[in-house]
Amino acid sequence: MTPTDRAEYLTGKTIAYTDMMMKRWDKLARLLIVKYNDQSIRPSQNGEILAGRPGPGFQRPEVPAYSPVFVDAVKAATGNRYVKPQEVRIQER
């Protein structure tokens, strides 16, 4: 292999890896936009979003809770503001 052939071969490999990376990241970006839309998480498998319309096989999006550390800090800072009452008071008639 001549030095020029070697340089072309190595350059071709680097270009191929770069192209692979860019294609993969374009696909990843498009997946992320859909999967995490509206602050929820759509189930996916192998990079494909699972059934997304109400009906048979519908995979409902998840809306996970905040981290426990954060939740505890919110509770500490806001007192009973966000504590759910155990029973609902009703007006006596």
Add this chain to the structure above:
Amino acid sequence: MKRLILSAIALSATVASFACTNLIVGKKASIDGSVICTYNCDGFGFASPLTYSAPGRHAEGELIQLRGWGPSSEKRLISQVPYTFGVVGLMNENQVSIVETTWGGRNELRDPEGYFDYFTLMGIVLQRVTTAREAISCIHNLVQEYGYNSTGESFAVCDKNEAWIMEIIGKGKGNKGAIWVARRVPDDCICAYANSSRIQRFPQAKKVDKKLGYYVADEGNCLYCADAISFAREQGYYDGPDADFSFREAYGPMDFGTIRYCEARVWSFFRHHYDTTEIDKYLPYIDGDMSEIDHLPLWIKPVKPVSVRDIMNDMRDHYEGTALDMTADISAGPWASPYRNQPVNFKSSDGTDMYRERPIGCQQSGMTMVCQMRDWLPDAVGGVTYFNMDDASMVAYVPAYCGINRVPEPFRRENNSMNEFSTESAFWMNNFVANMIYPRYSAMI
């Protein structure tokens, strides 16, 4: 108890950005005999493309004009050499690599009239050398002849056999040359630095090597300029015996910021590759308490050999699993994110000075590279820079061999505008993905 307070020493304002991290692995510390050095090049508002300069022959007497940073009142012309080597990024075709971080140091030592800023210096040196030792000598000779106009810098200067840490600072306005020390990292050790000077005491020699023009000590494993100590005395930075002289204390003294925002990154890197109980003994120092321990080791021997993959993960570190873990407390927000979108220093509403951690992996990296040099392969393929543009934590490293003859389009300067998004730009596609993840980190990573 000696605690550090925010120092009144006039240190360079560039340190306020606390940009960049470099890690170094000696050839017997790596799993396969590679020498490795890395670079997260950090700074908000800039993208750092992969550059390429072709090899070439040059006519006798040819001059080249330096196109460094900032305006200059005169053309900065320097002599060209007969042959320049090809350079891909920060590695030349001989597998010599130079990376850097800025530590600033004493403001008054910057020479604005010097021809070379550090980045231009690195690029020119790489065109001219075949080994790391030649690179150190070339740096010395170029700044002696043409001047150095940057602030305090640490360089990793590596080839396929040796890894060096070199620290350099100017000599003040109108003074050519620079003050520098270079120490060879033992082959079985790892080293790192991150925007603070790390070389303290160093082995000394009795006489300057007449041919080289600088001292050669410790059987050739420590090199330093002729006036490293005498200049400090002249400036009033040091007045003790030569044997006790510390480069760091004289030229880049520490404060809480340089320990917590800089040394802590080194500590976390070391911690990945050493007994964690032993490394955690340095936590008081990392907290700014220097009463018991006042420095981290310059290098350590890892408990087991380190791979390129290990080092890539180290470049993505946010102190996870340590006392400084950025995902672990309320400041990480609802999604336990190690990313912070506020300055390192800030105030609470009652005026209390506050800070946040500064990790190795960060959103403002303009590029990240892991340079691997392998002596058992032909240079063209043995030297490889794993490269991408953005936060190391959010990118896939792409191999760019030192023997390539052009840069892939997504990494070229003309395809990476700072002001316009493009799907053809590696910087912007990486940022596109990363910035979706930052605010909902634990749900998405």
